[in-house]
Amino acid sequence: MIQSISSAIFTEHRPVQIIPSVLPADWANMGQCVKDLELAGVDRIQFDVMDGNFVPNLTFGPEMISACRKYCSVPFETQLMVSQYNCETMLEGYVEASKGANGEPGVVIAHAEANVHLHRILGKIRQLGGSPSVALNPHTPMDMVKDVLDMVDHVLVMTVNPGFGGQAYIPTMLNKITQLRKTILDNGYDVDIEVDGGIKADWSLSQCCAAGANCFIAGSGMFAYPTLKEGCDALRKVANDAQNGIIVEK
Numbered sequence: 001m002i003q004s005i006s007s008a009i010f011t012e013h014r015p016v017q018i019i020p021s022v023l024p025a026d027w028a029n030m031g032q033c034v035k036d037l038e039l040a041g042v043d044r045i046q047f048d049v050m051d052g053n054f055v056p057n058l059t060f061g062p063e064m065i066s067a068c069r070k071y072c073s074v075p076f077e078t079q080l081m082v083s084q085y086n087c088e089t090m091l092e093g094y095v096e097a098s099k100g101a102n103g104e105p106g107v108v109i110a111h112a113e114a115n116v117h118l119h120r121i122l123g124k125i126r127q128l129g130g131s132p133s134v135a136l137n138p139h140t141p142m143d144m145v146k147d148v149l150d151m152v153d154h155v156l157v158m159t160v161n162p163g164f165g166g167q168a169y170i171p172t173m174l175n176k177i178t179q180l181r182k183t184i185l186d187n188g189y190d191v192d193i194e195v196d197g198g199i200k201a202d203w204s205l206s207q208c209c210a211a212g213a214n215c216f217i218a219g220s221g222m223f224a225y226p227t228l229k230e231g232c233d234a235l236r237k238v239a240n241d242a243q244n245g246i247i248v249e250k
């Protein structure tokens with residue numbers, strides 16, 4: 001692994017956030033897992049919500065996520081990899097389940113491809129007391145969300161096709177991240193960029209950070225370490241280095 005010192009593309013950096021996906025956790029001990037993740041120093045915890053329809057896999061409902069709330073106070077986020085019907089009918093439950101320990105807004109992520117009425121869904125998340133975010137599959141261009149950037153707190157760029165953990169990072173997403181960050185900066189929006197899928201404490205995270213992402217979701221890239229703290233620290237170090245111009249080359 002060669003490291004080079006070069007300037008990151010953007011000089012205005014937003015705070016780095018390390019966000020584990022709980023897909024690789026022991027689901028029979030999820031309460032203990034979110035507690036351990038909090039102790040490891042993560043900024044937020046992501047629950048991958050899959051409905052067996054929008055993606056070919058089935059995971060957590062709002063009750064399961066709410067049941068974890070009493071085990072930690074770190075904020076939650078729910079990525080709704082669900083069809084429009086499920087998104088609309090269960091939205092309130094997911095907004096509630098995502099809320100913080102003191103009722104503060106949790107991040108609720110709607111997929112651009114799943115929702116014909118994306119503008120309405122994002123507005124509803126805010127109205128219900130959530131922090132709205134929009135996710136883009138690898139094939140979806142950033143133009144698809146250009147006109148909702150004023151409504152969201154985050155945009156999530158998928159760096160794998162959604163549905164499963166442990167897949168290989170898709171490096172061609174870097175251009176989309178750069179374009180998004182440029183559009184956000186040019187318009188003066190207050191929006192974080194999240195990346196999700198195959199993100200590890202190596203060139204994958206480093207180059208996404210240099211392109212303008214500041215929130216890093218990692219499943220296998222976090223749980224592969226002997227301890228969760230080591231995983232969290234390794235991811236954070238690569239991100240901090242990248243923001244300081246130390247970019248890891250492939």
Ligand SMILES: O=C(CO)[C@@H](O)[C@H](O)COP(=O)(O)O
Nearest residue numbers: 021162163166197198219220
């Ligand atoms: O949303 C997804 C997959 O659909 C991601 O959150 C992955 O679950 C992250 O896992 P790794 O790729 O980091 O193992």
